Amino acid sequence: MQDHEFSRIERAPAYRLVYNAIEREILTGRLRVGSPLPAELQLAEQFGVNRSTVREGIRLLEQSGLVExxxxxxxxISVPHYLDLASSASRALILHSVTFRELWEASMVVEPAIAESAAQHVNEAGLAELTINLEAMETMVVRLEGGGDPDLEAFVQLDRTFHEILAKVAGNRVLALAHEPVTSLFIPTGQIILPRLKTYRRVFDAHHHIFDCLKAKDAAKARSWMHKHMDDFRRAYELTELSLDAPLDAVSLGIS
Amino acid sequence: MQDHEFSRIERAPAYRLVYNAIEREILTGRLRVGSPLPAELQLAEQFGVNRSTVREGIRLLEQSGLVExxxxxxxxISVPHYLDLASSASRALILHSVTFRELWEASMVVEPAIAESAAQHVNEAGLAELTINLEAMETMVVRLEGGGDPDLEAFVQLDRTFHEILAKVAGNRVLALAHEPVTSLFIPTGQIILPRLKTYRRVFDAHHHIFDCLKAKDAAKARSWMHKHMDDFRRAYELTELSLDAPLDAVSLGIS
DNA sequence: ACAGTCCGTTTGTCCGACAATTTTGAATAG
DNA sequence: CTATTCAAAATTGTCGGACAAACGGACTGT
Known part of the structure; x- marks a missing residue:
């Protein structure tokens, strides 16, 4: 029989108050990025708490990337790198049993946009980076077609790198953020697909087409090739008879 | 003249080793989600370090969302929520001086996809939530057109909520992740646009059209209305004579 | 200008202590 | 036997102090 709702009482521990206080100082610019944090004893004195408590607060700052x-x-004092946070988010997605379908849908939306933007903004340095990546992949494909032993991890790594270079070239950090789960979770599904369907050259060809579009600054074509490339993943995945809606397994992706 | 590359020497502090060790136990499932963390003294004994050191390691786990x-x-022990991590990433984007153009480009890609997916997956409960949101916004628009005092923050909050409901209804967690910076950074630019151009009803109308498409399960139309809605933001922003490529200012967005 | 040395400061770690609260387990009532 | 109550044990949050190792800066000698 309570006739009044009390607002939930929150008794945050002192170390979290320390964290909040310092975070505020950083975000409002009173503590400037790049400058050293005040000494622990000094902070302890100012806040009126023990040094151990201050240290625990600093650990929180450290993990959130505000202190290095x-x-x-x-x-x-530093600015957290959004890509680090994005990769934590990707790990969380795995723990939340994200499905192949969710990743694929997102990749069909994000990657073509990145390819388009990359075609508009690409420069010589970007093309050079992509060339190196493509040559490495071609070498590997040729070796595999000659009956070589497949080094799946290395192949997938080259695949990821290609897409990461594209995201960098596109020059849009919000899209780069959105794209992170694609490289760190979606593309590694190649580890499941590639050995069963031997689609190594198909991947290489797709990359090469996209590269040509970039060189020609043909944004529309880059988008459409990337769209096809991403959809290839789904088609291949379906051929493996795995369910699109089953949770991805971190282990089989080689993610620890 | 160095003929041998030494691998970088890394001297991680003990508290980080504790963090790594426990993180591993959690990710590999030896420590089950939902169960309580072992007592600090017990951990200290097992790791052979002091309790203070263990506590600092636990703070790292706490901030990374693995411990609650x-x-x-x-x-x-808990699973970090990807949306929490995404909002940290959004904060990092602000600190990295992200531009309106980057946010807008991303929103043009992500939001229409979310609207499309939402139209395909929406159910009664989702429509009910949206109805409540729309009614609240309509009330506010009518009041404003009657010469009422604008409560910008409340209006923007309703706007954000509408898009968040859509993302939830769409049922794709990867897209929801990609969409987080849009709600937490892009939509709040309304705080700059709305008071200058009085586009309150225009926003409401767009939401209403999208809602109708959802009710009719017309995914293509939902996508196209959302596309238009997002592009409206850019057009309005350009009319304010602010540069699309200038860094967004956290303060003017009411983000602290 | 440059290398080496000394000294105060700061971080990382340990030890011990105690109040407040939670958890446990045993005693008790129904 | 089950549910409740209550006291004891365990646990967290915080404090105080201590010390080795590393760092930073001033000083010195060349």
Whole structure:
């Protein structure tokens, strides 16, 4: 019989208050990025808490990327890198049993947009990076077609790198963020597909077509080739008779 | 003249080793999600370090979402929520001076896809949620057109909620992840646009059209209305004479 | 200008302690 | 036997102090 709803009482531990306070100082610019954090004892004195408590607060800052420690030196204030956070999010997606279908749908949306933007913004340096990547992959494909032993992990790594270079070239950090789960989760499904269907050259060809579009600055064509390339993943996955809606297994992706 | 490359020497502090060890136990399933973390003293004994050191390691786990504390109770092992990590990433984007153009380009890609998927998967409960949201917004628009005092924050919040409901209804967690910066950064630019151009009803109308498409399960139309809706943001932003390529300012977005 | 040395500061780690709260387990009532 | 109650044990959050190792900076001698 309660006739009044009390707002939930929150008794945050002191170390979290320390975290909040310092986070605020950083976000509002009173503590400048790049400068060293004040000494622990000084902070303890200012906050009126013990040094151990301050240290626990600093650990929170450290894990959230707002503070970087470099050896035994004074920790420095830094800006968290969004791609690090994105890869944590990808790991979380795996733990939440994300499905192949979800990843595929997202890749069909994000990657073509990245290819399009990359075609518009690509420069010599980007093309050079892509060339190196393509040559490495071609070497590997030729070796495999000669009956070589497949090094799946290395192949998938080259595949990922190709798409990462594209995302970098596209020059859109929000799209790069959206694209992170695609490289770290979707493309590694190749580890399941490739050995069963031997589609190595098909992947290489797709990359090469996209590369040509970039060189020709043909954004529309780049988009459409990438679209086809992503859809190939689904078709191949279906041929393996795995369910699109079954949760992906971290182990079989070689993600630990 | 160095003929041998030494691998970089890494001297991680003990608390980080503790973090790594426990993280591993969780990811490999030896520590089950939902169960309480072993007592600090027990961990300290097992790892052969002091309890303070263990505690610092636990703070790292806490911030990365692998451990959840609930009051003074035993911290429990949990799965990090990807949306929390995404909102950290959004904050990082702001600190990295992300531009309106980047957010807009991403929104033009992600939001129409979400609308399309939402139209395919929407159910009664989702429509009900959207109805409540729309009614609240209509009330506010009518009040504003009657000369009422604009509560920008509340309006933007309703706008965000509409898009968040859509993302939830779409049922794709990877797209939801990609869409997070759109709600937490892009839509709040309305705080800049709305008071200058008074486009309240225009926003409401767009939402209503999208809602109708969902009710009719017309995915293609939902996509196209959302596309138009997002592009409206750019057109409005350009009319304010702000540069699309200038970094967004956290303060003016009401993000602290 | 440069290398080496000394010294105060700071971080990383350990030890011990205690209040507040939670968990456990045993005693008790129904 | 089950449910409740209650005291004891365990656990977390915080404090205080201590010390080795590494760092930073000033000083010195060349």
């Amino acid at each position: 420690r470099d050896g035994g030196k004074r920790p420095r | 504390r609930d009051g003074g109770k035993r911290p429990r």
